[in-house]
Amino acid sequence: METTPIIYTEALMLLGGAVLAAPLFKRLGLGTILGYLAAGIVIGPIAQSITEGEEILHVAELGIVFLLFIIGLELKPSRLWKMRRDIFGLGTAQVVSTGLILSLILTFFDLLDWRGSIITGFGLALSSTAFAMQILNENNDANTRYGQRAFSILLLQDLAIVPLLALIPLFAAQTPEATTTPLENFAIAIAAITALFVAGRYLLNPLFQIIARTGAREVMIAAALLVVMGAATMIQLAGLSMAMGAFLAGVLLAESSYRHELEADVEPFRGILQALFFMAVGLSLQLGVVAANYLLILIAVPVLMAVKSLVLYGLCRATGSAHNDAVRIALLLPQGGEFGFVLFTAAAAAGIFSQGVASLLVAIVTLSMALTPVAALMAKRLMRDQDDIEDELEEDFEGAGADVLMIGFSRFAQIAAQILLAGGRDVTIIDHSAARVRQAATFGFRIYFGDGTRLDVLRAAGIEKAKIVAVCTQKKEVTDQIISLVQAEYPNARLFARSYDRLHTLELRGKGVEYELRETFESGLLFGRKTLEALGVGGEEAIGIMDDIRRRDEARLVLQEAEGITAGRHMLHSKPVRPEPLVKPKRDVNHTAETEERILSRLPADGDRPGEALAKAD
Known part of the structure; x- marks a missing residue:
């Protein structure tokens, strides 16, 4: 003691x-x-203070x-x-x-x-x-x-x-006692x-x-x-x-x-x-x-x-x-x-x-x-300047080639990959982070180390066999570089992309990307809906509100594609919505309420964006 x-x-x-x-x-x-x-x-x-170090x-x-x-x-x-x-x-x-x-x-x-x-x-x-x-x-x-x-x-x-x-x-x-x-x-x-x-x-x-x-x-x-x-x-x-x-x-x-x-x-x-x-x-x-x-x-x-x-x-x-x-x-x-x-x-x-x-x-x-x-x-x-080239790790793509080629394995991509795998689809994933590759491989994903901005890497990863190329990289400039490369070399490839923000979404649509999704949009909608339900709003009503916001957002994007980023600002809810009598709005200088109503009426309630929404509205 x-x-x-x-x-x-x-x-x-x-x-x-x-x-x-x-x-x-x-x-x-x-x-x-x-x-x-x-x-x-x-x-x-x-x-x-301590003398018993050994x-x-x-x-x-x-x-x-x-x-x-x-x-x-x-x-x-x-x-x-x-x-x-x-x-x-x-x-x-x-x-x-x-x-x-x-x-x-x-x-x-x-x-x-x-x-x-x-x-x-x-x-x-x-x-x-x-x-x-x-x-x-x-x-x-x-x-x-x-x-x-x-x-x-x-x-x-x-x-x-x-x-x-x-x-x-x-x-x-050796001690003398050694026997x-x-x-x-x-x-x-x-x-x-x-x-x-x-x-x-x-x-x-x-x-x-x-x-x-x-x-x-x-x-x-x-x-x-x-x-x-x-x-x-x-x-x-x-x-x-x-x-x-x-x-x-x-x-x-x-x-x-x-x-x-x-x-x-x-x-x-x-x-x-x-x-x-x-x-x-x-x-x-x-x-x-x-x-x-x-x-x-x-x-x-x-x-x-x-x-x-x-x-x-x-x-x-x-x-x-x-x-x-x-x-x-x-x-x-x-x-x-x-x-x-x-x-x-x-x-x-x-x-x-x-x-x-x-x-x-x-x-x-x-x-x-x-x-x-x-x-x-x-x-x-x-x-030396002439040798200043970053030569990456030797990639090994043995067994690559699937219905979906996913480039980048961020948190966004990890969730999307689980949906695809649960649906019985093969997914080939490439990512430039060796640590992320090792970690994902331990969970059974078919993931390979590689830089998605390199054409030889995309070919080795089986882009020619892929039915859809999903670009899920985190940085906007990297996403744009990959999309430009794929469109130049494989113009018939179906491109799905993770967009950084609203401006990036409009840029991707301008490039002809088949489908894009802002990285935080759906999670924000779900969060808002759950908050409404916690405040006492009924489940069906909350879902209806969420679907309405999704449809309004898509309508704004369609207008912004045609008229610029400032279009459709009046469609945002900046204060609680109060029921009011329907009054036919007057014709606007830049766009008509009739056009807007036609766009909204042609958007499906489940939030999927039809590629021809703007064309149909016109």
Whole structure:
């Protein structure tokens, strides 16, 4: 009981530091990881409020265990196979080349022994996924060709942490009490991995199926944690790292129907424990060692970034990237990464090098991460104008071709697609957002990555087979560009479009689009009707009012097509309607009430717009 207040106080300080530092550093563009690290440094080495940094680190390492489990869950074999060349070719070449060069530099200058040099060199070869993806998303470059190649390199680096962590027990100093030979250790490790694969193949899915039938969510969460911790412990007992066990468990469940449920259950624990891990790294940092070796750090950071940038540029150019793309990738990934913290901390705990060396390496990685936005800005100065072409992700339209080709998969399009699918119609969807494509694919939609403003993409997506082309993009200018392209190349195509507003609707009608709908019109009508009903108006009366407004709006559009946007203003209801005697209106200068009445009489009550309404009225 005496230690309870101390535990509570330390927990409050850590939580408070995370809550204050993470948003601040995020706002400064430095990322939450540096925020957690800075909070740990302030609480520990500077304020001396918490001195048990290494003890907290042992608990916080579970955050990395959970992180690798989630990485394993994302590694579906089909996805890996599609990106295999960039992941296993370019990514592997980058890690191996950079790791060897940095290891040789450390050995040549006699900074570390050969074990420490290898761990340090390959640890510094890893880049920061969090920083790089943040920059790509902020610049809307995640879907470009260079963005996808950079992502492939980062993915391989995330995978590389598994064998690197497995090297640490092998490199650690052997104790005199060791009774097993390296061959026996290897056999034990293989047996443990085999047992894990067998359990994952034949036990995990039936286990989750039984638990899911109970409907007890807390049991499902407990089972998810049990799987992660059980696999990690099993592999650790075999002499390998807990992180490797969790990663293998994630890979085994990547194709499971419970994958998303497991990810959702583990994610909160992963997030808070990972934050605690980086704060614990800051708590354990030896500022005295960093201050005494500041010149070494100032030299090491530019050398590290230069070596990684040159290797990345050379490999990207050798594997087919244009100059601009190679420059972007080289200056996007020159920093050390968050997994470097994991590797260096584990190596120091295993005795491969001292805690002081680990502090120096953490400082080098931290400074390189802080300089990442500057490096990304430098890329613009080194790019050539003639190569400034955004080459998109390789599109794969195998199986495309349906009754409806839907371009853009916004919220508007998602609702429309459900109607079409419920009606038994096939829909091919293309969208330029890789994140949206991945998300929609998980719900079973036939969706492909592609830019709808490109003719080759439309052809590959099966526009020639489509009976209707539905343009559901969010931006007005993009919609107009697609419609102009389709009308120029496929003049007989039936075009349905989502319009931005009333002016856009009139423009689309002027272009001859068969059907258009303002994105908020029908939802606004329904909202108003439901509000009337809530105020006591009868259901049939409210529906009649809604239909009348819909018909009046269509009549206004017909008049505005002929006479301009200001026509038909008197048809708007700007105050409550009061029943009045019918009086025949006088003839207007611009249009007659008789014409308006004929237009209204020819509009169907259900709100469908006949294409020949204006012609019939005339």
